[in-house]
Structures are given as structure tokens and as C-alpha cells.
Amino acid sequence: MGMYNDKVVEHFMHPHNVGEIDGASGVGVYGSPVCGDMMQMSIKVNDEGVITDAKFKTYGCGSAIASSSIATDMIIGKTCEEALKITNEDVIKELGGLPSVKIHCSILSEQSIKAAIYDYAQKNGLEFEGLKDFDPNADEDEAESCEVPEA
Amino acid sequence: MSEKRNVYLDYSATTPTKPEVVETMIPYFTEKFGNPSAIYTIGANAKDAIDDARAKIAELINADPREIIFTSGGTESDNWAIIGTARKLQKKGKHIITTKIEHHAVLHSCAELEKEGFDVTYLNVDHDGIVDLDELKAAIRPDTILITVMMVNNEMGAVQPIAEIGKIAKEHNIVFHSDTVQALGNVPIDVKELGVDMISMSSHKIYGPKGIGAIYIRRGYNLPEYIYGGAQENKKRAGTENVPGIVGFGKAAELARINFDAHVKHVSELRDHFVKRVLAEIPHTYYNGSREHRHPGNANITFEYVEGESILLYLDAKGISTSSGSACSSKSLQPSHVLTAMGIPVVLIHGSIRFTFGDPTTMEDVDYAVDSLKEIIARLREITSMNVDLS
Structure with missing residues (x-):
């Protein structure tokens, strides 16, 4: 399908883990409809700090949906600390590559993972090393300009 | 289907x-x-x-x-x-x-x-x-x-x-x-x-x-x-x-x-049928542009709560080729300057699709496109993170 590889196509045509978790441990939203993409990630975390379930809802283009889908696959079974280490490059690598104009879509999923874990940490009075630079309101600044990072 | x-x-x-x-x-x-x-x-x-x-x-x-x-x-x-x-x-x-x-x-x-x-x-x-x-x-x-x-x-x-x-x-x-x-x-x-x-x-x-x-x-x-x-x-x-x-x-x-008269009659009939069905059968859709002073074969429609590029890709998977005013489907990542000039909010521009009909298009093609759109828009609205109240 044009500029996307088969794995990306598979993930946006048949995304995994779509929806919301009832009684989620944490829910995070990142992005803005004005900028054309917004992702909501909900996670279930067990007593050992392991993410046992993750679901997403995404408004956005094909690569935003594909990045969201694969991000949920990538974090299930990981501890929060491990999940926080996932970067947008990891998401791109797992997808087998994204067109350069779509790199920003992978940032959406990285930030949504962090936003969901941030929410979980806030609710439970926890602190994570991987969240020390996380700004939960970063996307609000972004919404003003919709600046696309240079690929 | x-x-x-x-x-x-x-x-x-x-x-x-x-x-x-x-x-x-x-x-x-x-x-x-x-x-x-x-x-x-x-x-x-x-x-x-x-x-x-x-x-x-x-x-x-x-x-x-x-x-x-x-x-x-x-x-x-x-x-x-x-x-x-x-x-x-x-x-x-x-x-x-x-x-x-x-x-x-x-x-x-x-x-x-x-x-x-x-x-x-x-x-x-x-x-x-x-x-x-x-x-x-x-x-x-x-x-x-x-x-x-x-x-x-x-x-x-x-x-x-x-x-x-x-x-x-x-x-x-x-x-x-x-x-x-x-x-x-x-x-x-x-x-x-x-x-x-x-x-x-x-x-x-x-x-x-x-x-x-x-x-x-x-x-x-x-x-x-x-x-x-x-x-x-x-x-x-x-x-x-x-x-x-x-x-x-x-x-x-x-x-x-x-063929001028026959062409105009053909494409406008297809377009009018398409628009009528889409607006009636898919909720939260808007028809952009003048109805009166308009190209006979053009329909430009906004599907609220979904993003245009994902619509195009889902349509492509069904064999349907169209284009979008969405920023995400353009190389410049800028939303359509035309729809912007018309005062359409950016969020709605992202969900706008242009359908243009031609001499080879048939009524069966149009009905297939509408049936496909109904399915696709419903599916993308299940995925979307925008708060959708479709009641």
C-alpha cells in the first residue's frame, strides 16, 4: 500500500489491543486533534509492577494507528521501568521502518506509554527513573504550533 | 457488502x-x-x-x-x-x-x-x-x-x-x-x-x-x-x-x-446519489463547498472524529482510490489551504475527503464506495481517541 511496509499495513488494518481497560491502573493521552493525531493508552499493572494488559484508542493517520498498535504489543509483559525505556526509534524498528514524514507518529506512542505510566505512578505515589524528564503537558505546547520534528 | x-x-x-x-x-x-x-x-x-x-x-x-x-x-x-x-x-x-x-x-x-x-x-x-x-x-x-x-x-x-x-x-x-x-x-x-x-x-x-x-x-x-x-x-x-x-x-x-451534456448529467447524477447516501447513512458528516455553483463530479465530505489518511488507506484496501485534505496525507504535513480559507476548522479538515466521479464510474461503483465508507468510518470511530457520542 504505497509508502508503508507490510507490517505497518497489517498493524493499521488490523490493529491489536484496541479499546479501553475497565479499571485501568493508568490512562494517558498524548497529542492533539488539531495536529491530526491523538492517542489514549490504558494499562493494567500487577503487584509486581508488570504491565499485564494495554489497550489504545487513536485518532490519526495509518502510521499513528500502527505505532499505537505495536506499542501496546511491546509493553505487555514488561515492567513499568522497562516500558519507559522504549523510544520512538524502538517503535519504528519494531514496525520495520516508517516513511520519514511519519516519524513523528512514533513519538506519539512513546509519549503515550509514558503518559499512562505517569498516571499510574501518580495514583499510587510511585516514582520512576524513566519519568524524571517527562512533561505530561508537553503536547499542549505542541498543539499551539503542531510543529513536526525534523526527520 | x-x-x-x-x-x-x-x-x-x-x-x-x-x-x-x-x-x-x-x-x-x-x-x-x-x-x-x-x-x-x-x-x-x-x-x-x-x-x-x-x-x-x-x-x-x-x-x-x-x-x-x-x-x-x-x-x-x-x-x-x-x-x-x-x-x-x-x-x-x-x-x-x-x-x-x-x-x-x-x-x-x-x-x-x-x-x-x-x-x-x-x-x-x-x-x-x-x-x-x-x-x-x-x-x-x-x-x-x-x-x-x-x-x-x-x-x-x-x-x-x-x-x-x-x-x-x-x-x-x-x-x-x-x-x-x-x-x-x-x-x-x-x-x-x-x-x-x-x-x-x-x-x-x-x-x-x-x-x-x-x-x-x-x-x-x-x-x-x-x-x-x-x-x-x-x-x-x-x-x-x-x-x-x-x-x-x-x-x-x-x-x-x-459529450458535454451527457458527461455533466452522468457525473452529477452519480455525485448527487453519493452525497445523498453518505449524508443520510453516515452520521457526523458534512458536505463542503457550494451546492449551487459546483463542479458536476465533485463531492468533498468531512467525516468527523476520524483522520483522512487512515480513511484513504482503508478505502485503498477496498480497492477505492480517493484523495484527502488532511495534513497527514500530504508531504508538506499542512492541512488543505483551500478548506482553511473557507473557515473550516482544522480538526474537520483532517477528516475531509475529495471524491470525484468520471465517465467510467457506474452507479454500482458509487454504491460500493458508500457501503465501504459506512464500514470504514464505523471501524475508525471504534479506534479513535476522540470522544465520540454517536447517539
Whole structure:
């Protein structure tokens, strides 16, 4: 399908883990409809700090949906600390590559993972090393300009 | 849902070349390959074929054949008309009036002139996508040398009041150009009634080949040459003529003239059926652009809560080809400048899709597209993170 590889196509045509978790441990939203993409990630975390379930809802283009889908696959079974280490490059690598104009879509999923874990940490009075630079309101600044990072 | 089928709904992007057009072109690649500038017979025959095509294009727009110059397409015609006129008249003034909804062939030509010190006014459009004549009149200055306004918008199909603009331009003695690429074959064009000095045309939008177009230059208006190197096209446009392309364009123009009424009736019936069904059967959808003054085969629809590129990809998977105003489907990542100018909120522009219908489109194609859209929009609204209350 044009500029996307088969794995990306598979993930946006048949995304995994779509929806919301009832009684989620944490829910995070990142992005803005004005900028054309917004992702909501909900996670279930067990007593050992392991993410046992993750679901997403995404408004956005094909690569935003594909990045969201694969991000949920990538974090299930990981501890929060491990999940926080996932970067947008990891998401791109797992997808087998994204067109350069779509790199920003992978940032959406990285930030949504962090936003969901941030929410979980806030609710439970926890602190994570991987969240020390996380700004939960970063996307609000972004919404003003919709600046696309240079690929 | 019926079986998957290939449904092309992007006729404003380009059209398939009609088989009878291809047939007329083929001899000019092979046995009739002569250079039209040569004096021997096969050269002269090629020259005759060009003149025949020129007459057919002239007839479609009620022009004199001598007023038609072949170019490589709509983009070259727009560039030439605008940049050529500006440079010619710059001693008289350096102000140009255009609109915010022009094709980039016009907008980028104007941007280039701004770098050279020209001043360009970009007229607004109303919510229907149509320019305001009072705003145009108010924008005219003593140093205004050119007005360029498209006849039919490529994204949402609004038809501009070109004849009225022509009168205003004439009253003020200002050169008037119109990009009629989308209008040709779809709305009547009579250059005398429109009062235009120049119009741009393209072959591949009217079932002719790509890489060929024309510019109409009214007799009495002297547009300086733009491509140098030979005496072709009445010394206006150098370079050995694209004879097969010209012949094909001529045939396509002839067919467009003969089939005009049937074409307009066919595509408008399909379009109206499509729009009626989509608006009735898919909630939270909006029809963008004028209903009254509109390209007969254009529908531009916003699907709220979903993003255009994902709609295009899901449609493509169903075999349906369309295009979007969404930023995410454009290489520039900018939302459509046309829908922005109409005052449509950015969030709705992201979910806007253009469907354009053509002669080969059938009612079955349209119904398949609507059935597919219903399924796709429902699915994407399950995935979307926007709060959707579809009750």
C-alpha cells in the first residue's frame, strides 16, 4: 500500500489491543486533534509492577494507528521501568521502518506509554527513573504550533 | 457488502486516456513521426495534425485557433501567464490579485514574484468557497497589473464568478487570467463571454494524455515568450511539438465538446446519489463547498472524529482510490489551504475527503464506495481517541 511496509499495513488494518481497560491502573493521552493525531493508552499493572494488559484508542493517520498498535504489543509483559525505556526509534524498528514524514507518529506512542505510566505512578505515589524528564503537558505546547520534528 | 472491486474516484487528479484518443495518437509515434517544422510531406502532415487539434480546442472554448498555444500542461500555462505578464508589465505596476484557494501552480508563481518585489493580494472566499466581488473591487489599486482567479476549484469544486471578474478587470484595464484546468469539459467555457485574456488548460483532466496542455491568449494581448529556442507555436513557445500529445488532446477536446451534456448529467447524477447516501447513512458528516455553483463530479465530505489518511488507506484496501485534505496525507504535513480559507476548522479538515466521479464510474461503483465508507468510518470511530457520542 504505497509508502508503508507490510507490517505497518497489517498493524493499521488490523490493529491489536484496541479499546479501553475497565479499571485501568493508568490512562494517558498524548497529542492533539488539531495536529491530526491523538492517542489514549490504558494499562493494567500487577503487584509486581508488570504491565499485564494495554489497550489504545487513536485518532490519526495509518502510521499513528500502527505505532499505537505495536506499542501496546511491546509493553505487555514488561515492567513499568522497562516500558519507559522504549523510544520512538524502538517503535519504528519494531514496525520495520516508517516513511520519514511519519516519524513523528512514533513519538506519539512513546509519549503515550509514558503518559499512562505517569498516571499510574501518580495514583499510587510511585516514582520512576524513566519519568524524571517527562512533561505530561508537553503536547499542549505542541498543539499551539503542531510543529513536526525534523526527520 | 458486495465483492471487492476497483473503484477510481479521483478524476480531478487525472483521468484515464480514452481508447479512441490513444488510437488517434499512435500513428504520430510511428509512421507519422515527422518534425512539424520540416517542409517535406511527413513534416507537413504533422503540422496539419497540430492545426487540426488546435482548431478542436479552440472550438471547445469558443476561441480562434490562433489564440491557442500548446504547452506541457496546466502548470506551465499558469506559470507562463502569471510570471510572463508580471515581468512584461512591471514598469506599469507590481501588484497582482489572486485568491487563497488557487492551485499551487498559481500560488507558487505568485510567491516567486513576491521574491522579485511584486505585491500580491490573496482574496478570501466565503464558507461556500466563492470569492467576494466587492472584496476584489476594493483590492484593485492603480498599480494592479494582473488578476488571476481559477474558474473551478480542484478540491471542493466551487465555480467562481469569472464573467463578473472579467467585467471588473476590463473596467480597470487589468489583465485577467483564469486557471480553467478543472473547468474544462465540466462547466461551459466561452472565452468571449468570460472576458478573459488568458486561460490555462490541461489534457489529462479531460481523458487526454498527460504532459500536454494549452494556454489561450486573447488576440491583441501580447504575452512574451517564456521558453526560448525556436519558432514553434507562432514563435511563442519554442521546442519541437509533442505531436502525439497534441493530437490526443485535440481528440479529447472534441469528445469533451460532443459529450458535454451527457458527461455533466452522468457525473452529477452519480455525485448527487453519493452525497445523498453518505449524508443520510453516515452520521457526523458534512458536505463542503457550494451546492449551487459546483463542479458536476465533485463531492468533498468531512467525516468527523476520524483522520483522512487512515480513511484513504482503508478505502485503498477496498480497492477505492480517493484523495484527502488532511495534513497527514500530504508531504508538506499542512492541512488543505483551500478548506482553511473557507473557515473550516482544522480538526474537520483532517477528516475531509475529495471524491470525484468520471465517465467510467457506474452507479454500482458509487454504491460500493458508500457501503465501504459506512464500514470504514464505523471501524475508525471504534479506534479513535476522540470522544465520540454517536447517539
